[in-house]
Amino acid sequence: MSHEDPLTLMRLIKGMYHNFELDPPNAKDYDQEGVELFNDLHSEFVKRGFEKLPKGMSGLDSGQPWFIYWLTEALEVLNQEGFELNAEQKSRCVEYLRKCHNSEQGGFAGAPYHQSHLASSYAAVLAIVNIGTQEAFNIIDVEAMRRYLKSIKNNYRYENQGQRSGWNLIDQNGDLLKPTKVSEVIASLPGSVEIHINGEIDMRGVYCAMVIADILNLKDEEFTRGVGDFVASCQTYEGGISCVPLGEAHGGYTFCGLAALVILNETHKLNLDRLIDWLAQRQLTEEGGFNGRINKLVDSCYNFWQGASFELFDIALKGNGNVNGELLFNQEALQAYTVICCQEKNGGLKDKPTKTPDYYHTCYAASGMSIAQHLSDYESLHSGIEGKDISATFNGNYNQLSSQSKEGEEFKSSEQQDSQKPATQDKKIYISGIEQSQLRRINPIFNTRYDFVAKAKAYYKQKSQ
Numbered sequence: 001m002s003h004e005d006p007l008t009l010m011r012l013i014k015g016m017y018h019n020f021e022l023d024p025p026n027a028k029d030y031d032q033e034g035v036e037l038f039n040d041l042h043s044e045f046v047k048r049g050f051e052k053l054p055k056g057m058s059g060l061d062s063g064q065p066w067f068i069y070w071l072t073e074a075l076e077v078l079n080q081e082g083f084e085l086n087a088e089q090k091s092r093c094v095e096y097l098r099k100c101h102n103s104e105q106g107g108f109a110g111a112p113y114h115q116s117h118l119a120s121s122y123a124a125v126l127a128i129v130n131i132g133t134q135e136a137f138n139i140i141d142v143e144a145m146r147r148y149l150k151s152i153k154n155n156y157r158y159e160n161q162g163q164r165s166g167w168n169l170i171d172q173n174g175d176l177l178k179p180t181k182v183s184e185v186i187a188s189l190p191g192s193v194e195i196h197i198n199g200e201i202d203m204r205g206v207y208c209a210m211v212i213a214d215i216l217n218l219k220d221e222e223f224t225r226g227v228g229d230f231v232a233s234c235q236t237y238e239g240g241i242s243c244v245p246l247g248e249a250h251g252g253y254t255f256c257g258l259a260a261l262v263i264l265n266e267t268h269k270l271n272l273d274r275l276i277d278w279l280a281q282r283q284l285t286e287e288g289g290f291n292g293r294i295n296k297l298v299d300s301c302y303n304f305w306q307g308a309s310f311e312l313f314d315i316a317l318k319g320n321g322n323v324n325g326e327l328l329f330n331q332e333a334l335q336a337y338t339v340i341c342c343q344e345k346n347g348g349l350k351d352k353p354t355k356t357p358d359y360y361h362t363c364y365a366a367s368g369m370s371i372a373q374h375l376s377d378y379e380s381l382h383s384g385i386e387g388k389d390i391s392a393t394f395n396g397n398y399n400q401l402s403s404q405s406k407e408g409e410e411f412k413s414s415e416q417q418d419s420q421k422p423a424t425q426d427k428k429i430y431i432s433g434i435e436q437s438q439l440r441r442i443n444p445i446f447n448t449r450y451d452f453v454a455k456a457k458a459y460y461k462q463k464s465q
């Protein structure tokens with residue numbers, strides 16, 4: 001069969017649902033016996049990756065830090081006891097990341113001796129956040145990273161110099177830029193970020209740069225100037241966000257643009273009504289999973305790119321982007337698609353049933369499924385309200401939090417204890433069989449643990465003082 005034939009794929013998926021006596025979209029209840037996530041098998045699949053990468057991946061020179069990020073992140077989300085990395089394994093990861101660090105240019109390369117790349121730098125920083133040791137934190141030359149980020153940020157601006165030609169592109173020194181090609185105009189758009197020195201610009205660059213700057217405490221007025229307007233200029237008529245202005249709305253770019261604006265506190269620059277309308281149409285009625293663009297097939301990595309965007313939308317609306325705690329997509333259906341259609345029996349999660357599992361899809365399918373298992377908890381995790389916001393200490397596990405609060409009962413007011421669980425915690429969102437193996441809740445802006453982000457931010461903040 002052709003893997004790309006939508007009708008054949010849909011029939012295959014429908015058959016897989018029928019095995020569990022489910023008939024989406026008419027299924028009212030996905031709570032069927034046998035519908036469960038095999039966290040332990042997937043953790044084993046991930047753990048094997050630390051020892052030896054499959055052939056096709058070990059030669060992928062453009063993105064070695066990504067593997068360390070995907071593997072460490074998947075282990076955290078899957079949340080299985082006994083699968084944590086030991087000190088020796090962490091040290092080995094640190095050693096490799098150190099080789100990818102480019103102290104001359106600043107930032108990280110995709111492999112040792114390559115030039116620095118913003119996406120590799122993002123993956124390396126997030127891998128370091130996940131490893132979380134002093135040894136790992138110390139790899140980053142923060143000042144060199146500052147120089148690198150500034151060297152790839154476009155600080156051109158438009159100015160009307162009173163000439164007949166109208167608005168002109170002006171560089172930082174006030175000099176006129178006279179692009180002769182469309183690609184030159186796009187590469188110098190105000191507020192955009194190049195993916196490497198003299199490289200292309202797109203929404204990934206903006207997101208990666210804002211995340212790195214936020215974690216390493218490098219966000220300043222000069223660096224963030226114009227970024228929000230650039231992101232807003234990439235929102236298309238469809239409502240989603242494109243890689244560059246006038247492109248097609250896409251799930252990955254929508255996540256990147258929206259998350260960057262949440263970091264910058266500038267989500268008001270988007271038309272959020274149009275955005276949520278586009279997002280809501282990305283979940284396919286028959287399959288249950290998300291596609292990345294209009295008329296494309298379902299794919300489990302969009303569990304995260306689209307799923308997290310719903311939570312970011314809720315954050316943008318200060319906790320008002322949900323209905324009784326539920327995000328504005330069918331959270332049960334997304335879990336059902338993941339467990340029924342995307343699990344490999346020997347471990348690992350895959351794009352769709354016709355594909356083989358890989359670390360990228362295991363990481364993002366699991367992260368997005370974690371979002372689907374949890375209800376909105378804006379007040380505790382993103383409000384920043386003193387005494388209510390527990391995000392800095394939240395390890396992603398509500399059960400542990402409530403037992404911690406019991407231990408220290410005499411020190412806490414009852415109001416504080418109540419704040420340590422979502423208001424609607426009693427409501428069940430995970431489908432059958434997953435009760436024993438709930439996924440860890442992750443921060444949708446960074447796709448890593450809340451307490452890990454807080455620890456890294458505190459470290460680099462203290463270092464900069």
Ligand SMILES: [Zn+2]
Nearest residue numbers: 299300301351
């Ligand atoms: Zn995918």
